[in-house]
Amino acid sequence: xxxxxxxxxxxxxxxxxxxxxxxxxxxxxxxxxxxxxxxxxxxxxxxxxxxxxxxxxxxxxxxxxxxxxxxxxxxxxxxxxxxxxxxxxxxxxxxxxxxxxxxxxxxxxxxxxxxxxxxxxxxxxxxxxxxxxxxxxxxxxxxxxxxxxxxxxxxxxxxxxxxxxxxxxxxxxxxxxxxxxxxxxxxxxxxxxxxxxxxxxxxxxxxxxxxxxxxxxxxxxxxxxxxxxxxxxxxxxxxxxxxxxxxxxxxxxxxxxxxxxxxxxxxxxxxxxxxxxxxxxxxxxxxxxxxxxxxxxxxxxxxxxxxxxxxxxxxxxxxxxxxxxxxxxxxxxxxxxxxxxxxxxxxxxxxxxxxxxxxxxxxxxxxxxxxxxxx
Amino acid sequence: xxxxxxxxxxxxxxxxxxxxxxxxxxxxxxxxxxxxxxxxxxxxxxxxxxxxxxxxxxxxxxxxxxxxxxxxxxxxxxxxxxxxxxxxxxxxxxxxxxxxxxxxxxxxxxxxxxxxxxxxxxxxxxxxxxxxxxxxxxxxxxxxxxxxxxxxxxxx
Amino acid sequence: xxxxxxxxxxxxxxxxxxxxxxxxxxxxxxxxxxxxxxxxxxxxxxxxxxxxxxxxxxxxxxxxxxxxxxxxxxxxxxxxxxxxxxxxxxxxxxxxxxxxxxxxxxxxxxxxxxxxxxxxxxxxxxxxxxxxxxxxxxxxxxxxxxxxxxxxxxxxxxxxxxxxxxxxxxxxxxxxxxxxxxxxxxxxxxxxxxxxxxxxxxxxxxxxxxxxxxxxxxxxxxxxxxxxxxxxxxxxxxxxxxxxxxxxxxxxxxxxxxxxxxxxxxxxxxxxxxxxxxxxxxxxxxxxxxxxxxxxxxxxxxxxxxxxxxxxxxxxxxxxxxxxxxxxxxxxxxxxxxxxxxxxxxxxxxxxxxxxxxxxxxxxxxxxxxxxxx
Ligand code: SF4
Ligand code: SF4
Numbered sequence: 070x071x072x073x074x075x076x077x078x079x080x081x082x083x084x085x086x087x088x089x090x091x092x093x094x095x096x097x098x099x100x101x102x103x104x105x106x107x108x109x110x111x112x113x114x115x116x117x118x119x120x121x122x123x124x125x126x127x128x129x130x131x132x133x134x135x136x137x138x139x140x141x142x143x144x145x146x147x148x149x150x151x152x153x154x155x156x157x158x159x160x161x162x163x164x165x166x167x168x169x170x171x172x173x174x175x176x177x178x179x180x181x182x183x184x185x186x187x188x189x190x191x192x193x194x195x196x197x198x199x200x201x202x203x204x205x206x207x208x209x210x211x212x213x214x215x216x217x218x219x220x221x222x223x224x225x226x227x228x229x230x231x232x233x234x235x236x237x238x239x240x241x242x243x244x245x246x247x248x249x250x251x252x253x254x255x256x257x258x259x260x261x262x263x264x265x266x267x268x269x270x271x272x273x274x275x276x277x278x279x280x281x282x283x284x285x286x287x288x289x290x291x292x293x294x295x296x297x298x299x300x301x302x303x304x305x306x307x308x309x310x311x312x313x314x315x316x317x318x319x320x321x322x323x324x325x326x327x328x329x330x331x332x333x334x335x336x337x338x339x340x341x342x343x344x345x346x347x348x349x350x351x352x353x354x355x356x357x358x359x360x361x362x363x364x365x366x367x368x369x370x371x372x373x374x375x376x377x378x379x380x381x382x383x384x385x386x387x388x389x390x391x392x393x394x395x396x397x398x399x400x401x402x403x404x405x406x407x408x409x410x411x412x413x414x415x416x417x418x419x420x421x422x423x424x425x426x427x428x429x430x431x432x433x434x435x436x437x438x439x440x441x442x443x444x
Numbered sequence: 445x446x447x448x449x450x451x452x453x454x455x456x457x458x459x460x461x462x463x464x465x466x467x468x469x470x471x472x473x474x475x476x477x478x479x480x481x482x483x484x485x486x487x488x489x490x491x492x493x494x495x496x497x498x499x500x501x502x503x504x505x506x507x508x509x510x511x512x513x514x515x516x517x518x519x520x521x522x523x524x525x526x527x528x529x530x531x532x533x534x535x536x537x538x539x540x541x542x543x544x545x546x547x548x549x550x551x552x553x554x555x556x557x558x559x560x561x562x563x564x565x566x567x568x569x570x571x572x573x574x575x576x577x578x579x580x581x582x583x584x585x586x587x588x589x590x591x592x593x594x595x596x597x598x599x600x
Numbered sequence: 601x602x603x604x605x606x607x608x609x610x611x612x613x614x615x616x617x618x619x620x621x622x623x624x625x626x627x628x629x630x631x632x633x634x635x636x637x638x639x640x641x642x643x644x645x646x647x648x649x650x651x652x653x654x655x656x657x658x659x660x661x662x663x664x665x666x667x668x669x670x671x672x673x674x675x676x677x678x679x680x681x682x683x684x685x686x687x688x689x690x691x692x693x694x695x696x697x698x699x700x701x702x703x704x705x706x707x708x709x710x711x712x713x714x715x716x717x718x719x720x721x722x723x724x725x726x727x728x729x730x731x732x733x734x735x736x737x738x739x740x741x742x743x744x745x746x747x748x749x750x751x752x753x754x755x756x757x758x759x760x761x762x763x764x765x766x767x768x769x770x771x772x773x774x775x776x777x778x779x780x781x782x783x784x785x786x787x788x789x790x791x792x793x794x795x796x797x798x799x800x801x802x803x804x805x806x807x808x809x810x811x812x813x814x815x816x817x818x819x820x821x822x823x824x825x826x827x828x829x830x831x832x833x834x835x836x837x838x839x840x841x842x843x844x845x846x847x848x849x850x851x852x853x854x855x856x857x858x859x860x861x862x863x864x865x866x867x868x869x870x871x872x873x874x875x876x877x878x879x880x881x882x883x884x885x886x887x888x889x890x891x892x893x894x895x896x897x898x899x900x901x902x903x904x905x906x907x908x909x910x911x912x913x914x915x916x917x918x919x920x921x922x923x924x925x926x927x928x929x930x931x932x933x934x935x936x937x938x939x940x941x942x943x944x945x946x947x948x949x950x951x952x953x954x955x956x957x958x959x960x961x962x963x964x965x966x967x968x969x970x971x972x973x974x
Contacts, residue, residue, distance in 0.1 A: 085741045093820040107745070107901055134507035137547040196820050198898025200811055202455060205645040209464050216476075223480035223561065223597075229547045237548070241478070264454040268447035271812050271897045273955040425745070426821050426900045445948040448896055455644045455895040464646045 082110055085425070089118050093196045093429050096439030100416070100432070107424050112417045116410075119443040124403045131398040132158045132233045132369050140227040142405055143441045145188050148174075148181040148218075149383035150441075151231040156312065157379040157390040158233040161371045169358035170235035171313050176248060176351045177218070177230070178381075179344040183255055184214040185384035186337045186344075189436040190262050193334060196433035197275055203265060210258030213251050220247065233369055235361040245352055252345055259341055267335070276331035280419035280431035283328060290418070291411040294386025296435055299336045300328030306382040314354075320347050330427075330434040337436075370398050378406075385409050385436055405444055409437040472565050477597045481567020482541050483550050483559050485582070486596060487589040491528045493520060494586060495558030498534035502550035502559060510543035511550065512536070537585055541570060542578040551598060560596030562588065618710040622699045630843040631661035637843075637890055644894035668839075671832035676739055679829065683737030688830070688837035690730030695841045695848065697723040702851045703777050705861050705874035716777040717765050720852060721758070724807065727841065728754035731816065734826035734838075746825020749901055750809070750816035756908040757806035757813070763916035764800040768793055768856050770923045771936070777855050784859035792936040795943030797857050799916050801888070804849050806904070808842070811893040815901055846886060854881035903954075911950050915943055 088099035097118035103111035123142050127135040136151050143150035152174060159166060166174075187207040194203025215225045221240050222230035230237050241247075266272045282292075287300040297304060305322040307315040323339035325332030373396035380389040386408025393402040412435050420428040466473060483502075486495050498515030516535035520526025550559050561567075566588065572578055588594045635650070635658065642649030650657030675684055701716040703709045713719050728751055735747015768789050772780040780789075790797045806813035817825040827838050854860055858881040861874035869877075899907070922939050925931075 083741055083744075085745070092823060104745075130507050133549060133552075134505070134547070137507055137545050137549075141545075194897070198811065198814070198818065198820060199896060200641065200819075200893050202458075202645045202894050205465075205647055206458070209646060212464075219479060220476040221478070223476075223478040223548065223563075224546060227546065237552070241476075261454055261458070265451050265895070266897075269451045269896060270445060270447045270951055270955045271899055273447070274903050275897055275900060277955070424900055424902065426815075426818065426898070429821050445951050451895040452891060455891065458646050459644050461646060463643065463648050465648050467648055467651050 093433060095192060095437055098439055102428060104425055109420050109423055109425060109428050112420045114416055116442050119439045123444045124405055127403045128400055136231060137229045140229055142444050143438060144226050145438050146181045146185040146384045147226060147228050148177045149381060150388060152178055153379055153381045153388050153390040155231045155233045157377050157392040160377050160379060161375050161394055162369055164234045165362055166235055167359045167362060169356060170360045172351050172355045173236060173240055175313050176348050179348045180214050182344050182384045183341055184211045186341050187211045189337055193433045194266060196430045197272060206258060206261050210255055213254045217247050217251050234365050239360055248352060252348060255345060276334060277329060279330045279423060279427045280434060281329045282415050282419050286418060290414045292415055293408050295336045295340060296333055296412045299325035299332035301326055306380055306387060312381060318347055318350050330430055333434040368398050383408060386412060407441045409441045413437055413442060475563055477563055479563040480546050480548055481562040482544055482546060483539060484562045484588055485537060485585040486558055486560055487586055493528060494534055495556050496534040497530050497532050497556055501553045505549050505553040507547060508543045508545055510540040512538040537582045538579055539585060540579045542575050557598055560598055562594055563597060564594055615710055626844055629847055630840050633843045633847060634661045640890045641894050668836040669833055673832040673834060676829050678739040680737040683733045687730050687734035687737055688834045690733055691727050692837045692841040694723045694726035695845045698848045701777055702848060703781055703855055703860055704878060705871050712776060712778050715775045717769055717775045721762050721765060725758050731826050738829035740828050742822040743826050743828045746816045746822045750826060753806055753815060753904060756905055757803045760799050760908060760912040760916045761803040761807055763920055764796045767796050767920045767923045770927060781855050781860035781862050785862040788857060788859035788863045790857040792933050794940035795919055798944055798947060799912055808845055808849055810889055812896045812899050813904060814898055815904060818898055846889060850882035850885040853885040854878050915947060919943060
């Protein structure tokens with residue numbers, strides 16, 4: 070907006086600093102908004118507050134120890150983060166993962182996708198302005214899933230449960246019943262969210278046609294995951310390059326049309342239904358068997374001069390591991406391709422020209438985990 | 445408006461369903477046996493000495509290098525007219541809980557099943573006023589196993 | 601002089617004493633309200649709410665109050681001292697002035713004013729000045745945005761609120777709250793004015809800065825808006841004012857729409873019953889506010905404005921016109937019920953039309969539809 074100023078009277082754009090300590094920056098993200106009244110004219114994101122050098126640390130740790138660091142790069146979906154890492158190691162070491170281990174991994178990864186998406190729904194609901202209710206709904210269901218993870222791996226967030234070759238130890242005897250129990254409560258939680266938000270007029274008014282990003286822009290910015298699919302690009306690595314046994318599983322990839330905040334919300338909600346569907350199929354296929362390859366060396370060593378890039382579909386998008394080995398029991402170089410970092414690039418494009426309140430929910434709709442952005 | 449009414453109905457239904465949270469510090473959830481808090485050393489009740497032989501395996505495998513182990517000759521070894529089969533035994537043992545990332549690797553590498561993760565609430569409620577209080581020494585690491593407070597779970 | 605003590609007229613003395621009683625009562629009620637809100641919201645969210653202070657957390661508000669009083673009263677260095685420090689009073693005093701006319705039971709009010717409703721509206725809108733002062737004086741950008749939002753919102757929702765009260769006053773043929781209550785001893789006004797009731801609740805929510813109109817304080821955007829920089833006792837003044845305003849709005853709701861102490865059991869009840877009736881009706885409104893707070897998201901400032909000016913205000917005007925016509929030509933009152941119901945239907949339709957996605961205008965972000973990359 071151009072303001073014709075009377076002589077001697079100037080208007081000035083206001084700079085607002087949001088974060089790193091702000092209720093809705095999802096961690097320690099900071100953005101500086103340049104606003105004209107309520108309209109955002111420019112947005113400068115600042116990242117790096119949570120940088121811990123996880124990749125570098127992994128270069129000094131063997132492949133069992135590295136798993137623990139992978140947990141901490143993506144603390145809302147640790148299983149998915151571990152998966153990429155162990156898959157990279159397995160591919161280089163040419164390890165054959167036993168079938169049972171694969172199915173369990175798939176179940177755990179999908180459960181983790183559920184818990185991560187619940188977290189998104191909760192935080193997003195609060196960003197849009199419901200006073201806390203979505204958050205508690207989300208945590209109610211997430212709690213059930215995390216309790217299950219705790220019974221399996223012993224920890225609630227940093228599972229350190231996947232190992233190159235298979236799993237650290239067997240799942241408890243009542244695993245299948247417990248997963249089914251959790252799925253029941255998960256369905257209830259999804260229904261509650263659907264009823265609470267999806268058709269609420271105020272929610273629709275707030276989210277529809279807000280923060281639109283076109284499919285071309287999304288692809289060009291390297292976005293991935295639900296944030297990309299909401300723009301109408303049907304790219305899901307589980308379908309495009311099936312890993313584990315995703316090719317034997319029947320599931321759909323929900324795709325948005327508009328690329329706005331509402332689509333990003335809906336795509337995630339729909340994706341959760343698919344995850345439940347996947348888990349049910351995996352449970353049906355689960356068989357007895359070993360969880361580690363027969364001949365596992367005590368200390369895993371990789372062949373010399375090899376490199377690999379493995380990507381998997383984490384809840385937030387493509388979680389990739391680039392691993393270079395120069396022999397020995399440690400990676401020579403490890404690089405994490407973080408979905409959040411790429412998705413975050415779109416923030417400015419989506420937010421400029423929108424209202425301040427929209428910038429907040431746009432950030433929420435990208436669903437970033439700062440530990441993954443900064444690593 | 446109809447959507448808003450639906451939202452109102454949803455919150456009302458959860459109003460009726462009742463709380464799902466617990467009054468945490470006064471009510472504790474039961475922990476699963478695999479729960480991993482922080483590593484503890486185990487006490488061999490038959491011989492009245494620690495299982496740990498101070499072999500340094502865990503110390504070397506720890507990703508964050510938060511353990512320090514010192515080893516000594518076992519005074520109650522059979523050759524010294526004792527009843528123990530352990531020639532060497534742990535002398536001093538420190539674990540810095542402030543650095544430990546609870547990865548379970550020390551438990552996995554120990555050949556003597558001498559170390560286990562604390563799976564009781566005492567392992568989770570460890571706040572202190574000074575970080576150096578988080579460095580546990582041998583008596584502290586052994587106390588829970590000695591007094592039978594933990595039922596350790598070690599993966600097979 | 602026979603009607604004075606120490607040269608002060610009895611009437612004034614009486615009013616002062618009543619006002620003091622109300623101030624004392626209010627503080628207790630506000631503390632209770634804060635506790636109740638926390639408990640009810642917690643229940644809506646399947647939480648426990650406060651449990652640790654006293655039995656079932658009953659002393660939570662007392663503990664909060666003590667903490668707030670004990671806290672340091674901070675003022676940012678660059679804040680405008682006068683504006684900053686006066687703002688809490690400017691928010692607080694108008695709210696308490698409103699209590700002058702509120703009828704708790706028959707004969708239980710500070711004063712019966714002939715223009716009671718107008719007086720209420722006039723005082724309650726004064727609070728906006730305090731909000732703007734707080735926003736301006738804190739030298740904080742969140743606070744300033746919040747203050748500006750508060751001003752915009754306050755002004756736009758004042759009108760539907762006034763119009764809704766006026767149209768009720770037309771039916772009751774008085775601005776005097778006592779007469780309004782008495783006129784409802786057989787049928788409450790909500791029967792004749794359903795649309796106005798809805799408008800009153802919506803505008804009331806906006807006036808109270810409650811969800812979905814908590815835009816000035818939007819926790820996830822401007823982090824408390826004008827109150828960002830306040831702490832300690834000054835902050836607690838804002839809080840007190842907020843809940844006192846909620847309470848008074850509930851009382852007005854009970855008196856104007858639900859027949860106060862007179863309906864449904866007639867006006868010859870004992871005082872205890874009257875107070876109970878008013879309490880129940882007020883609680884109804886307050887519970888509704890809490891319930892809405894737990895369930896709906898926040899509107900955006902432009903949506904808020906257009907909702908007020910484009911939907912609520914015309915409908916309120918229309919209702920006033922219809923009221924006039926019906927009353928002047930002495931048509932039966934049930935016509936008002938029907939038109940009111942129709943009005944609600946129109947309101948619902950309008951809201952649903954408003955949220956229908958509009959065509960995208962920003963051309964650089966037009967979606968290109970399905971493109972498959974794999
Ligand atoms: S649990 Fe892991 S980090 Fe902790 S002491 Fe054992 S090996 Fe070290
Ligand atoms: S705990 Fe086990 S691995 Fe560690 S020093 Fe003792 S015996 Fe060795």
